[in-house]
Amino acid sequence: MSIVRLEHVFKDYTLGEQAVQALKDITLSIDDGAFLAIAGPSGSGKSTLLNLIGCIDTPTLGKILINGQDVSGRTPDELADLRARTIGFIFQTFNLFPVLSAEENVEYPLLQLKEISAAERRNRVSQYLAIVGLSKLARHRPNQLSGGQRQRVAIARALATQPKIVLADEPTANLDHKTGEGILQLMKEINGNFKTTFIFSTHDSRVMEMADRLVRIEDGQIVRQDVDDNENWTS
Template sequence: MSIVHLENVFKDYTLGEQQVQALRDVTLNIEDGAFLAIAGPSGSGKSTLLNLIGCIDTPSSGKIFINGQDIGGKKPDELSDLRARTLGFIFQTFNLLPVLSAEENVEYPLLQFKELNATERRGRVAKYLAIVGLSSFTRHRPSQLSGGQRQRVAIARALATQPKIVLADEPTANLDHKTGEGILQLMKNINVEFKTTFIFSTHDRRVMELADRLVHIEDGRIVTQEVRAGGPAVVIERSPATNHPLVQGANQSEADGTHI
């Protein structure tokens, strides 16, 4: 079952007097429970694609369905509600509120859920801070935490709303190699245990190797899609412009296994 579906999506921006086409005729299906990476050079359109899936932006043309809902024509408050209840976000700069403790940062997005009382909110906060291994750091502010710990708080915050989809924009970019591996393995473990769909925008080869599906984007177009289900990667689709076979084997190095 597709939890994300994009159909013939274009996205144009106006920069001064110039029209820039960030995405061109993108069609993409993402299955529920996927651990998918969108890879491409800077300016390729991968962040634009992630923003469209996250309902932060809207397409110039084409259709986008998130969890079965057509986002076309939805009002801003309807998109906000869809984001709050269906999508979680993890950013490379963590985006934690510096004056709040770890537990307060995780609780913050839950305050808009009027159906949750204070006891239920605290229960969720404790649960997800425990999942990311930070039960002993609940009262610490971001300045008292390492980069890896701050990213774990950001993961707990993303999960606390119990979203079906977590969008991660370069989540390892500001972390050292060992810490980044640990964060990636933590997210993979969450994906396997809770069946949460993860969608990454990334340059990181480790993310690409750990992903079970890899989408390559260049100049606003998807050029290849690969399935990586525990064996050699298999190209399942190429842009017609490449004139390559539809299915082709490809080598894949093993992702580094890091225990949390």
């Protein structure tokens, strides 16, 4: 079953008086529970594609369905609600609030979901900090944590709303090799245990090797899609 589907999607931007076509006729279907990498050089359009899937941006043309819902014509508030309930985000710069502790950072997105009680919020924060191995550092602020620990907090925060999809934009870019390996293994375990769909934008060969599906994008177009075939993807 497809949890994400893009049908003939185009995305144009205007820079001054010049129109720039960032994506050209993208058709892509992503299965529920996938561990997928979108790879390509800088400027290829992979971050734009991730932003469209994440409902952060909207297409110029084409249709996008997220968890079976057509996002076309939705208001900003409706898109924000869909993001809050369906999609978690992990960024290469972590994007944690520096004045909040680890547990407060994880709790933050839950505050946007009014139906979740304070007790349930506490339970989820505890649960997901335990999953990423940071229970003992729950009250530490980001400046008291290593890069890898901050990324683990970001993963816990992304998972706290129990999203169907997690979008990870270059999640290992600011981590050393060993730490990056550990973060990837953690996300792969979460993918296997909870069937959460992970979609990566990446240059990292390790992400490509671990992915169960690879999509290469160049000049705004999908030029290759592979399933269970990782050869020649690490160049």
